[in-house]
Amino acid sequence: MEFDLIDRIRRHTDVHRDDVLTGIGDDAAVVAVPTGRELAIAVDTLVEGVHFPVGTAPADIGWKALAVNLSDLAAMGATPAWALLALTLPTPDEAFVDGLARGFAELATPFRLALIGGDTTRGPLTVTVAVHGFTAPDGALLRSGARPGDVVMVTGTLGDAAAGLRCLAEADASPYAALVDRLNRPTPRVAAGQALRGVATACIDISDGLVADLGHICAESGVGADIDAAMLPRSAAMLAHFHDADALQFALGGGDDYELCFTVPADRAGDVAADLARLGCGAARIGRVVEGSGVRVTDTSGESVMLARTGWNHFAA
């Protein structure tokens, strides 16, 4: 394409890596994987009006498009290395592209993630990112290793992004900036995922909601999970603005938090929480892995909590 938007993006994301032998500008990138490392690869698409509201700042879109992908690498315990960016947009709007590239670079740079390729096309606003990261042989965190007796844990706090989305409907969303920021600028838990290698028996990132995503661990591991609603970590920002019942639903069913949900043997849970705390990442025990199937949530009186909506289904949205 003559109007080379990808070159414009490259100028914002100037991470040099010795393992990038040919970067943007040829028919394909050429890279070298270090000896003794396996490669984790993920891809995710964000569509305007489906995965981010119309009117979202370009820099937030760029950040989020990379964040949701780095979150997949985090859930594998992988170390980020390279990304591809395929950007479809209605007009060749240079200011928009610059903003998007800035947000992308803000997140890429601290991880030393190099943008090695891309494509720009005309059409409805859609951003697809593919990321590549390294893992040690047999070192990737999978969804399939949870065992009855393991403790279920999550990083950070849950429900903030869903609460933030609700706040955007307000005439003045500024009092809820912290929640909206959690929606627009999720923090991929990359260091936490790496710290969980060799310890967590299963791991997933929470993109569709806790119950839905923990459900994937249960299905892949052939187990069930009992969750204690009172143990779910919820932010002061969310609790200041929402009733407890709403906040609980956000924490259980809200998507887009991009925290990690993982299982560890019960005798390792304390050490894991301490290790993650040293990384500046909270980690809370929220329940246990049990025989059976599916996720059951109970409140302090032992009653089952019903989920208003099981995860985000973008086809139903």
Add this chain to the structure above:
Amino acid sequence: MEFDLIDRIRRHTDVHRDDVLTGIGDDAAVVAVPTGRELAIAVDTLVEGVHFPVGTAPADIGWKALAVNLSDLAAMGATPAWALLALTLPTPDEAFVDGLARGFAELATPFRLALIGGDTTRGPLTVTVAVHGFTAPDGALLRSGARPGDVVMVTGTLGDAAAGLRCLAEADASPYAALVDRLNRPTPRVAAGQALRGVATACIDISDGLVADLGHICAESGVGADIDAAMLPRSAAMLAHFHDADALQFALGGGDDYELCFTVPADRAGDVAADLARLGCGAARIGRVVEGSGVRVTDTSGESVMLARTGWNHFAA
């Protein structure tokens, strides 16, 4: 996503590879690159109404989305290994997805290309594929090595896809099936690209049109190119339906042919043509690399040929 279209696609594309350690179904795929191999990576997006006409058969869309990416690997001389597929579609139409997956698999299977990951989202019809292939160390074909005196060559015939696109405007396009097929089902020149390793000094695939893409080789190599219009390989199918002037414009400026354009030292051109012929791939000399810059096309009387349109600019389309 609960409605797991990617799982549906996986069932159609069942290529087993030992180097895929974790395939579709976790947060990321995990793969192993063979020792002593570098990795070539490319990504391309097709948007409905921009890169393929509305109403294109789903199987043709699936084929083409992979073909344009394999063509990038071909232009690097790489051996295909793995792909990711990010599919955005307006409704979860299972018949459409099955058709698209069938076309994708038809092309993937003979190359033993494994689908290792993907994403399905709701939105305007858009298909993004990322492909990964292997090259020997320092063995990738780049755009930057053309030298004055080299011969410029192309595989196959030029202009058929653009001619096919023109034919689709006809009330009955069936007489032009061979041309329309070249538009909808391009053949990535993977074996030819591999045969050019160590011989071609520069290589690119023709996606935007010969003059535009050869122009990239000239710019990256710091050279110019003189092309003899009479030498351009044009198919009998195209010449049967179009005047010579139109056919020439298609051959020079039409995109979507996905043939390879490459440069070789003059004393190797004969051997290269013979090697490619053994692979069932035609290869024609069309001109020479010269000092200077830019692409100049001349007819038999030595007059410069003007290009009606320089390549496809999808933002201008």
